[in-house]
Amino acid sequence: MVLVFSCGTTMALDAGSDTVLTIEADTAVSTVSLPEVVDVQKYNRSIHVMAMLLVGFGFLMVFVKKYGLSAVTATYLLVSTAIPLYMLIKSWGIFGEAGEIDIDKLILAEFAAAALLICAGAVLGRLKMMQYIILGVLFIPCYMLNEWLVLETFVKGFVDTGGSIVIHA
Numbered sequence: 001m002v003l004v005f006s007c008g009t010t011m012a013l014d015a016g017s018d019t020v021l022t023i024e025a026d027t028a029v030s031t032v033s034l035p036e037v038v039d040v041q042k043y044n045r046s047i048h049v050m051a052m053l054l055v056g057f058g059f060l061m062v063f064v065k066k067y068g069l070s071a072v073t074a075t076y077l078l079v080s081t082a083i084p085l086y087m088l089i090k091s092w093g094i095f096g097e098a099g100e101i102d103i104d105k106l107i108l109a110e111f112a113a114a115a116l117l118i119c120a121g122a123v124l125g126r127l128k129m130m131q132y133i134i135l136g137v138l139f140i141p142c143y144m145l146n147e148w149l150v151l152e153t154f155v156k157g158f159v160d161t162g163g164s165i166v167i168h169a
Helices: 002-008 034-063 068-092 103-122 129-153 164-168
Strands: 010-014 020-024 029-033
Touching: 029 034, 034 068, 034 103, 068 103, 068 129, 103 129, 103 164, 129 164
Parallel strands: none
Antiparallel strands: 010 020, 020 029
């Protein structure tokens, strides 16, 4: 499929004021602006991170002998709590600038949920479901403080490309 696509299409990038990606196939020409392409790529990344959170973490913890089913429930509960809470606090501007909710903030919220799931793995099976919610509500602001300190305040120019340093710190 990749070979057919690469042989049947050509790509050109105009570096003018309106950056445009032109894809020419044998029969049609499609023109798309680069910001639209970047948004689609970010959306694809966010979908893959969400799949890692729900399917990866959720069913990885199923293999814990005693707490398998409650681990899946706790994973879904924590993810569904962490992402909206992160976006809400981020939109208030408590840690960093207040701004619109966009796809970048969704990806950062998913990273916060991943850090929360790593934390919840330490207490798996020892908490009730309501206590997992309390853990999430207390953990997300602490994670956001850590993210703000590492990325925006003390270490200027620090780049955490995949987010792994902030997630595991």
